[in-house]
Amino acid sequence: MDLNSIADVVAPRARAELPAWQPGDAWLAGGTWLFSEPQDGIGRLVDLPSLGWEPHAVTAEGLQLAATCTIAALDRLELPAGFTAAPLIGQCCRALLGSFKVWNAATVGGNLCLALPAGPMIALAVALDGLCLIWTPGGGERRLAVRDLVRGPQETTLAPGEILRRIDLPAAALARRTAFRRISLSPNGRSGALVIGTRDPAGTFALTVTASTRRPVRIDLAAMPAASALAAALDAAIPDGLWYDDVHGAPDWRRHVTGLLSEEVRAELAEDAA
C-alpha cells in the first residue's frame, strides 16, 4: 500500500553513502512487510538492495546469505552434495505464509528482522547454527548467533541504526541430517508450530522450536534422546509463558502439537541413524 508518511527514499550505492540513522528511518529490504501495513511512524526509507550485495556465496566455511537475498533466490540455490541439510531450505521457504510471488521480493534478512514467531527463515537459521554479521553505526561490525537475535514477537536485539548484513550457515551444520514438521490451523496457513530436528554425524541431536513459542527455542543434546527424555527436555526448555498466544493457535494446542511434532522428528532421525 502507499506509505503516505514517507517523505524521502535514500538509495545508497556503498556503505559510505548510508545516511546516519535517525528516528523515523526504516531499512527497506524486499518491502513485503513494510508495504503491507500503515507505517505512520516512518518518514524515510533507506533502500538496502541499492547496496548491491551478492545474494549468496558458498565458501569453505559454509553458506553466506546476504540479508537482501530473496526467498526465491534462496529456494533456487544449488548446494554441494555434502550439504545434507539442503532439503530444509525448501521446506522453510514453503513455510512462509506469503505466496511464491512474495518470495520474489521478500528477503532472508527481512524475515529475521521482522522477528515474527512464525518466521521460517528464523527457524532455518537457528536450526543450522546461523551467525549474523551486523553492521553497527559508525562503520563497525559485530557477530551474533541468530538464536540470540530474536527476543520475542517483532522484537530483536538489534540496536537502532544497526543493519543485518549477512547470515552465515556453517558447513558443519549444513552437513547434518534434518527432519522438519509444521502445522497450522489451515493447510497452508501461518505456522502454529514449526519443529526442526538435526543430527550430526557424531550423533549430536538438536531440536529447534519456532512458531509455537514467542521466540525460537533450541535444545541441544549430546545423543538421540528417548521419547520421554525429549518430552522432559521440551518441558524444561519452554515454560508456560513462552507458548505463543494469537489467532493462529491456542497456546495449549501449540504446546500439545509441538510435543507431537517433536516426537515425530525424533523418531525420523532415530530411524535414519539405525
Add this chain to the structure above:
Amino acid sequence: MRLTVNGEAHEVAPRPGQCLRTLLRELGWFGVKKGCDAGDCGACTVHLDGEPLHSCLVPAFRAAGRSVTTVEGLAGPCGPQDGVPAQLHPVQQAFVAAQGFQCGFCTPGMVMTAAALDQSQRRDLPAALKGNLCRCTGYRAISDAIAGIDEPAGPPCDRSPPAPASAAVVSGRARYTLDLDVAGALHLKVLRSPHAHARVLRIDASAALAVLGVVRVLTHADAPDRLFSTARHENPADDAADTRVLDPVLRFVGQRVAAVVAETEAAAEAGCRALVVDYDVLPACLDPERALDPDAPLVHGRRPTGADAPPLHPHPNLAAEAHGEIGDVAAGFAAADAVHEGTYVAQRIQHAHLETHAAVGWRDPDGRLVIRSSTQVPFLTRDALCALFDLPRKAVRVECGRVGGGFGGKQEMLTEDLVALAVLATGRPVRWELTRTEQFTATTSRHPMRVRVRLGARADGTLTAIDLGVLSNTGAYGNHAGGVLHHGCNEVIAVYRCPNKRVIGYSVHTHTLPAGAFRGYGLSQTVFAVESAMDELARALNLDPFELRRRNVVRPGDPMVSTSLEPHDVQYGSYGLDQCLDRVAEALAAAPPPAPPGWRTGSGMALAMIDTIPPRGHHAEARIALRPDGLYALSVGTVEFGNGTATVHGQIAAERLGTTPDRIVLRQGDTDAVAHDTGAYGSTGTVVAGQATLRAATALAATLRQRAAALLGTDPGSCRLAGDAVVAGDARVPLADLAPAEALGRADGTPRSVAFNVQGFQVAVHPGSGELRILRSVHAADAGRVINPVQCRGQIEGGVAQALGAALYEDLGIDSEGRVATPSFRTYHVPAVADVPRTAVIFADTHDGIGPLGAKSMSESPFNPVAAALGNAIRDATGARLTATPFAPDRIYQQVMNAAGRRDEEERWT
C-alpha cells in the same frame, strides 16, 4: 523516472512511499485491482520484467527503467484506454471457457498469476495460488481454467452461455466502481473512534485544515440532524432509524468521528491524523449476554424499545424480539421418548468480498447528484439519500459499475451518505475507498448468535416439540436486527412437521461493530444449531440421520409453519427435498476415500430450506426495446455482483424472444435504467428481477408477432420469433422492420416458493492434532429448473466454500476493548485453494410453478447447511460435539480431548 507498461512508455514521478499498484492505476491501468493492499489477496498481481509480484508491495521507485505487464497487456501491447483485445491470451481464453470467475474482481490477479506458473506449479495449485483469494467461486472453476477444462456452451436456457462480460473481465477491461478517472475528484478519509463508547466533546480541526491539500473537514455539526438506518429494505421502516451520517455519540470502535476531504489521499490521511478530538469515554457493553441486564450501559440511551420489539422484555438495548408458540411445547416434551437440548454458538464473520466498499460522487451537467457505488441496492440507496438530504428523486442518480462481490454486505448504505455530504459541501467530485482494514473493522458482519435448541421426539423419530432460544448480537446499530432474527427463526423450523413449536429470540445492542445482512440472513446460524441438534437426536434414538429427517420434513400439502398460523404467501411451487436427501444419502453410503493411518473417519449431513424471496414485497421492473438495428435493449435495475444475473437475464429474454443472448444488450444497476428495483438481495436476481424480464420479453414478443402478422396479413398465432426475424410459414419479417417497439415487465415478489439444500461430508480427523481433512463433499440442491447450470453450480460451490471458511477458520473476534482482533486477511483466514475440497453438486429434477421459467433462487442457501453437516461428521468421526464455529484444529483438539478423556488420549497419541 521512466517505465514501460504493456509496451507503452510512461514518464512518471512516483511519491516516495508510493507502491506500484497505485502508480499503475493513476496511469489508467484499472485492471490492477485492490483487494487488500497488503500482499495477501493477489488481485493486484502484475509482471515486473516478467516476474510476478503483488504490485501493492512493490515500492514504485523500484520500477524505474523496467517493464510492467498488467492483465490488460497480457495478450499484447496496448494503451490504457483500449478495449478488449481482439485476441485473448490463452490463459484468459481458458478462464472464459471454464467460466473461472463470478464477480471477476480477483480475476486479473488470478490470470496474471496463472500465466506465470510453470508446469510443476500448475500441478500444485494449493501452493501456487496461496496468495490469490477468490470469495465467489470456491476455486473449482478457477482450477479447471488453469487445467484447461472447458465448460460446454450453447444458448439459450438449460445451457450455460458464458457471462456476457467474460472477455472484459478476464482482460481487466470491465469497469468496477472506481475504475474510472473522475477529473478533479477529492479524496475522503475518515477518523474512526478509538473507543467502544464515548461522546465527542470537541473536535479541533484547525491543524487538519492547515495541512496542505485539505479542503474540508466534516463533523457532526455538518451532518443532517436526521436518523436513518444503513440497512436498505423495500420498506424503510423495517429497520430502526438510529444512525447519523456523523454522530457525536460513538457506539463502537471504528465508528466515523469526522471526515477529511483533500486533494490527495495522503493529505486526507494527514488531515485525519491532525484532528484533535476530546472524548468523554463512557462505560461500554461488549457482552451480549449482559446487554439486557438492568445496569447494562445503554447503547442508544433511554429510548423506548424499538417498534419491532414488542414490549415483552422492554429494555432500551433490545433491538428486536421474536416470540411465538404453536401447540403446547410443554406437552410435546412430556410426550417425547427422547429429548436433546444443546446450546450452539455461531461467530461473527465478515463478507470479505474482494472489492471493498467504495463510492465516488459528483454533480452531473444538470446539477444532479450522481453517486457511483459498490452496492446491491442502487434504488433504495437513492431513496435513502433523497430522504436524508431533502432531495427529490429526480435530483439523485445512483449507478453501479460491475460490483466486486456483496454477500449481503452491500445491502447497506455505508459510504454513499458521506460521499454525498462531501459532494454537497464542497461542490466537487469526491471519492472514498475503504481499506481492507476498514472493511473488517468498520462495516458490518454476520450477526453472532447463541442458540439454545431443545428437541423432543418419540421412539420412532416423530418430532413432538421444538423449542428455540436465540440471542442475536446486532452490535451498535439495528440495521437488519429484526429481519435477520425473524428470518433466522422461520424456515429453520418451518421445514419440520411438528405440532408444538416455540421461539423466544432477542436481538440485542452492544457497543460493538454493527452486524448486518449476510448470506443466509440469520439462517446459517440457526440451521447450524437445529441441524446439529437433530443429529444428536438421531443418535439418541439410534436412527439414521437421513431417516430422522425423512420422517419429519414437510411435504407438499403440509402447512409451512414456524410459530404463527397466520396465512402467508409461501407455497410449494415445487418440491425436491426428498430427491436431495436421497441423493446425498446415496453419496455418503459409498466408502470414503482412504484416510491416513491413525485418523478417524466419519460422515455427517444437514439440510436447509429457504423461501425463494424475502417477505413483504420485493419489486422489480424490466424494460425491453427492439432497436432499429434489430438488437434488443434490456434495462433492469438489479445489479451484477457475481450472482450471474447479467447472464441469466439475457438467457431469459432470449428464450422468450426466440433468439440468442448475444442479441440482448443489457443495461443494469442504474436508477436511470428503470423506475424501481428493490435490489439484488434475498436471492432475488433471478426469481424477481428475472420474472420482470420474462414478463417484459413475453409482452414484447406478443407485440412483435402482432405487428408481423399485420404486415403479413396473417394471424399472430401463426407467427414465430426466430433469431433476427419473425416468421410465419415461408414468410419472414426482419426484426429491424418492426422496430421500434418496447415493453415493460414488473414483478412484486409474491407469491413465493421454497428451495432446498442438503450437504453431506465424509471427513477424517487426526485426534492428536485436531487436523481435519474433508474426504468427500456432496451438495444436493433443489433450484427448480436450472437456467444456467454452470453458473448455478458455481453459486453452490462458492456458497459451500464460503461456509467452509465460516465453519473452519473465520472468526471476526472482538477484544476486551471492543476492537476487532482480526483486521486483515493475514489474521482473518479466508479459504484459499488449499482449504476447499471439490464438492459434487447434484440438482434435484423439479420445475417451479412460481419462479420464472420454473427457476428458484440459489444464491444464499447453499451456505446454510454446511457448518452443521461438518460438525455432524466430526462428531461421527471423533465422538466430540463441537457446539461453536469455527472448528479450527486447536478447538477440535480440545473437544476431542474432552470427549475422550485427556489421559487416554495422551497415552494413545504421544
